[in-house]
Each structure stands twice: as structure tokens, then as C-alpha cells.
Amino acid sequence: MDLTRRRLLGLAGASLGGIALHTAGFSAGSAWAAPRFAGDPFAFGVASGDPLPDGVVLWTRLAPDPLALDGRGGMPELVVDVEWQVAEDESFGTVVAEGVERATPELAHSVHVEVAGLAPGRDYVYRFRAGGDISPVGRTRTARTDGAALNFAFASCQCWYEGFYTGYRHMAGEDLDLVLHLGDYLYEYGVGETGGVRGVALDASFQRETQTLVDYRNRHALTRLDLDLQAAHQAFPWVLTWDDHEVENNWAADFAQSDSDGYPDDDPVAWRARKAAAFQAYYEHLPLRLPQRPNGAEARMYRRLGFGSLLDLHVLDTRSHRDDQVCGDGTKSGCDIERSAPERTILGAEQESWLLDGAGRSAATWNVLANQTLVAQVDQDPDPLVHTSGLDMWDGYTAARDRLLTGLWERNVNNPVVVTGDIHRAVVADLTLDFADEHAPAVATEFAGSSVTSGKDGSPTDDVGAAWLAPGVNPHLKWHSSQRGYTVVQATPEELRVSYRVTPMVTIPGSGIETVATFAVAAGQPGAQPA
Incomplete structure (x- = not known):
């Protein structure tokens, strides 16, 4: 996943609209600088939903200890910056949208990214990264507008x-x-x-x-x-x-x-x-x-x-x-x-x-x-x-x-x-x-x-x-x-x-x-x- 730390900071600025909407009122301090997880943070996989002609919402939740009895999924009380990418191909050679979303402890370190600017009725792939860990690749599809079979x-x-x-x-x-x-x-x-x-x-x-x-x-x-x-x-x-x-x-x-x-x-x-x-x-x-x-x-x-x-x-x-x-x-x-x-x-x-x-x-x-x-x-x-x-x-x-x-x-x-x-x-x-x-x-x-x-x-x-x-x-x-x-x-x-x-x-x-x-x-x- 070709996202350097310098590029990450730039993308965070480009994604502030999503951060402000989904995590408003939650932990506003600095994010965990170099997160390292005891297990796979993407144990719940990835998902997408509510397709529109120009976008979808992407989801994951960080949980390296998914059944931890305190309900925190093995996560500390720290904010984690989670990088995301949407591409036209599974090799991610043509990335069409990317950014950073803030995963907060108040929402169990779940991530909801509302992606816009995509083409209607198209297949896309997406993935997340937290620290050095990369999620599975998900596939999604925007809403059709051409009147063809659904x-x-x-x-x-x-x-x-x-x-x-x-x-x-x-x-x-x-x-x-x-x-x-x-x-x-x-x-x-x-x-x-x-x-x-x-x-x-x-x-x-x-x-x-x-x-x-x-x-x-x-x-x-x-x-x-x-x-x-x-x-x-x-x-x-x-x-x-x-x-x-x-x-x-x-x-x-x-x-x-x-x-x-x-x-x-x-x-x-x-x-x-x-x-x-x-x-x-x-x-x-x-x-x-x-x-x-x-x-x-x-x-x-x-x-x-x-x-x-x-x-x-x-x-x-x-x-x-x-x-x-x-x-x-x-x-x-x-x-x-x-x-x-x-x-x-x-x-x-x-x-x-x-x-x-x-x-x-x-x-x-x-x-x-x-x-x-x-x-x-x-x-x-x-x-x-x-x-x-x-x-x-x-x-x-x-x-x-x-x-x-x-x-x-x-x-x-x-x-x-x-x-x-x-x-x-x-x-x-x-x-x-x-x-x-x-x-x-x-x-x-x-x-x-x-x-x-x-x-x-x-x-x-x-x-x-x-x-x-x-x-x-x-x-x-x-x-x-x-x-x-x-x-x-x-x-x-x-x-x-x-x-x-x-x-x-x-x-x-x-x-x-x-x-x-x-x-x-x-x-x-x-x-x-x-x-």
C-alpha cells in the first residue's frame, strides 16, 4: 500500500470533512503515532454499504483481540489514523480515491468512510491500513443509473x-x-x-x-x-x-x-x-x-x-x-x-x-x-x-x-x-x-x-x-x-x-x-x- 508518512499527513488534510462528521465530539488529541497490534486488527474484515451513484460508505473496525471482555477489542484508549484506498483494479494500480479516517475509542475504533466522486454502476475495490497492517480487499459497486437489470x-x-x-x-x-x-x-x-x-x-x-x-x-x-x-x-x-x-x-x-x-x-x-x-x-x-x-x-x-x-x-x-x-x-x-x-x-x-x-x-x-x-x-x-x-x-x-x-x-x-x-x-x-x-x-x-x-x-x-x-x-x-x-x-x-x-x-x-x-x-x- 503506497502510502508514506508524509503522504499520510497530506491525505489527512484532504479527508477532514469525513473526520469532522463521523467523529465530531470524540477524542480530539493526537493519534497513536506508530500503532503496533498484538493481533490482526482487521479480524472483522471489511464491508461497504448504502451505494449511491457516486459513492458508498466503507467500514471496518480495529479489534486485534476481538472478543476482549471489556468490549474494546484489544484496543487502547487512543485514536488511530486509518488509511483507506479505493481503486479500479485489485492491484491498486489505478487508485481513484484515498484518505485517512480517525478511529476513536468512543466508537469502538470503527471506521465509516463516505466516499464520493465515483462513477455510477461501477465495480471498485477498497482496503484499509492501520500501522503496518493491511486489511483484506473488499469489492463494492456504486448504484446503477442506466436502467439496466439490477x-x-x-x-x-x-x-x-x-x-x-x-x-x-x-x-x-x-x-x-x-x-x-x-x-x-x-x-x-x-x-x-x-x-x-x-x-x-x-x-x-x-x-x-x-x-x-x-x-x-x-x-x-x-x-x-x-x-x-x-x-x-x-x-x-x-x-x-x-x-x-x-x-x-x-x-x-x-x-x-x-x-x-x-x-x-x-x-x-x-x-x-x-x-x-x-x-x-x-x-x-x-x-x-x-x-x-x-x-x-x-x-x-x-x-x-x-x-x-x-x-x-x-x-x-x-x-x-x-x-x-x-x-x-x-x-x-x-x-x-x-x-x-x-x-x-x-x-x-x-x-x-x-x-x-x-x-x-x-x-x-x-x-x-x-x-x-x-x-x-x-x-x-x-x-x-x-x-x-x-x-x-x-x-x-x-x-x-x-x-x-x-x-x-x-x-x-x-x-x-x-x-x-x-x-x-x-x-x-x-x-x-x-x-x-x-x-x-x-x-x-x-x-x-x-x-x-x-x-x-x-x-x-x-x-x-x-x-x-x-x-x-x-x-x-x-x-x-x-x-x-x-x-x-x-x-x-x-x-x-x-x-x-x-x-x-x-x-x-x-x-x-x-x-x-x-x-x-x-x-x-x-x-x-x-x-
Whole structure:
């Protein structure tokens, strides 16, 4: 890496804008003059994210002792100047951008570089250097603007102790423009004495539920050490949003999970402190831009990314602004009045207006909503006299769902498609204005992807899937699977084609990959058809 100390000082001056933005208010003293690390400082690898036509954000975190019990990753309380380069070729013969970013102890020595001035729809490589250590080389791609096909994968729910991330190794071999992660990047529960199926011994601090910043940092660190996950991050830019387990199961804005888990989350001050710790650790470990950096227990995760005339991506946050779940949460019947209250919201008024107004103004062929919990109505009991609903899903917020779907229809939004995580099963659904009318036309299409590992090994179907697809129960549901994997989407001006990739086994490493279903939506014709 051709960066001398004199050149380093010059680049630091050229990069002050990024330093001032991402590390404002943090350690302002002199940097560690000649850092030497006891281990590989790039143990978590590298990543990029949120591609724009002219740039991406680059990420790494310095951690020579990645699971250090104090959460510092083996780093001293010193600032480290980290050099970075972006090039057109893997030999770095044509460097197109370079600079220095300051890694501070306040952000766990994470680095977020917002690179601009690149060409649209281009592949680039990038790397970092700290002291004498050079990171792995990552590959990224800026957003397309030419209207050509866009390929992306989406995934969610990657419980570390319930399965191996073999799916990510296969994903790294795909030809993708980007990856969407729809939530549950980690799980807050204790990982078990042997790390579940991973079969590794860990300190007792990993056996308890995460509560503090140190807890969340080390749970992210444990997740980020997986080499298959690193490979997928290293291969493509990612666009991420959170769901519940990044903080706590089924949290809702200022409401913790309503249970008796022994933690003081019923105390609003303690709950906000826990949220703040979880939010900060999430930002520290992922390739997020400055607007997503949290301010204590507040963060704005919803945002919009454009890919020319082809596709607008609306990234949602269905956790931070929702009303609390009704009827004690869970899956149950007999809660119709409460869950359908007209004032209830899952997005919050500001995000709801932002989404509908932005989608209504979009001139792109496709409007894709990156969403967490299932939008489609699902009666989970085949008994025609009983309607059983999942109250954490949009079924628990039916007025909000009506406003969403009616808003998309009234604004004549171009080809709305929802991609969803959370439910540990794959579902294809037509979204209508009246789910009670099996002949109601579709106004949008939903593709829910299964988990990467959560729930351990799945199966092509199970009792839940059989109940959901029972004749006459949910006629708008087109397909279901409870196997594990990820989903690949190809968008063209003519159609959006969705392929479900499955890893049959996740409790042992090295599973193969197969495509078990493919569906397509034709432009101008909402509703999924087998392809």
C-alpha cells in the first residue's frame, strides 16, 4: 500500500470533512503515532454499504483481540489514523480515491468512510491500513443509473448459535449489485454453554441476555467473526435496517417486551439506556452512513436509495415508531377491536407520510419496500369460525396496513413490491385492499424471505405452513416454505423475478444450495406468478 508518512499527513488534510462528521465530539488529541497490534486488527474484515451513484460508505473496525471482555477489542484508549484506498483494479494500480479516517475509542475504533466522486454502476475495490497492517480487499459497486437489470439478494434472521452461515458463502458467489438485510442481524439471548450448534466454549458473559454496550459490542463481535458472513460483506455493498432482536424481542418504540425476563425494562430510563447501547453497537459494526448514527436512544433508520429509472428502494423501520402490541402480544384470536383501532401505527406518522409521498413521486419502474414484519393478512387457524392473528406483524396494526395499501393505490405508485423478513419462513402473497374478498385485485406484491439460520434446520413445509395454505383460509398466499436461505431478485424494466435459494441444513457446516421456487411480477400487473 503506497502510502508514506508524509503522504499520510497530506491525505489527512484532504479527508477532514469525513473526520469532522463521523467523529465530531470524540477524542480530539493526537493519534497513536506508530500503532503496533498484538493481533490482526482487521479480524472483522471489511464491508461497504448504502451505494449511491457516486459513492458508498466503507467500514471496518480495529479489534486485534476481538472478543476482549471489556468490549474494546484489544484496543487502547487512543485514536488511530486509518488509511483507506479505493481503486479500479485489485492491484491498486489505478487508485481513484484515498484518505485517512480517525478511529476513536468512543466508537469502538470503527471506521465509516463516505466516499464520493465515483462513477455510477461501477465495480471498485477498497482496503484499509492501520500501522503496518493491511486489511483484506473488499469489492463494492456504486448504484446503477442506466436502467439496466439490477440484481440483489435479501436476507434476515441470522441467529449465530442456531446455525452456520453457509448461505452467506453461497451468496458471496452470486452476481449481485447489493444485499438487503431486513433485520435480526444478531440475537440478544444468551448463546448457550457451547455456542449452540457452533460447539465452542465462550466466557460466561455470553450466556446472558445483552443489556450493556459491552454486551452488545461483544455479541456483534461474535457474529462478525464468522468468515462466511465476512465473505458476503466483502463481496457486495449492503443496505441494512434493524428489526427487534438487535435490541430485544418484540420491542416497540418506547415499550420493552412485555414479559418477566428478570431485566428492568419496565423502567423507562433503563429501557432507553439499553436501546442506546444496542443502537450504538449496531452502528459501530455495520456500514452505515452518518444520518443513521444514533443519538442515544434515537436513530433514523428509514431512508431511500435510487437506482436510476429502474428502481427506488424505500428502507423502512417498523420498530422505532410503532405503537405497542395489543392484547399482550403473541399469536391469538379475539383481539379484532384492539388491533384494528384506527389510530394505531406501525411506521409512525412521519415515516408513513415520507413513504407514501416519496413513493407517489417516484418515476422509477419499481418501488421496493424493505420491510421487517409480514404485511399480508394471515389467518393462522384453518377453522373458518376462528381468526388467529400474529399481533407483532402488520396484522396487529390493520388500520396502518389499510393506510399503506390504500395510499399506494390512490397515488398510483409504480409497481410496489414489499420484501420482508422476520417470520423464519418464506411466503409469496398478493396484497389487496380487501383480504376478505378472494376476488379483490392485487395492488402490490409481497415476498417474505426465510431466515438464514434462525429456527435451525427447516423443511419444505410444516404444520404452520399447512394451516396458512389450507383451502379458503388465505387465498392471497401463493406459496410457503419453512426452509432456511436467502432470496435473489432480478429487476428489469419488464419484470421483477424472485428466486428462493435454500440451504437444506444449517446445523452442520457445508450445506449445498438449491433454488426451490421462482416467481415473477410483470411491470404494470401486480401479483406474483410462478416462473
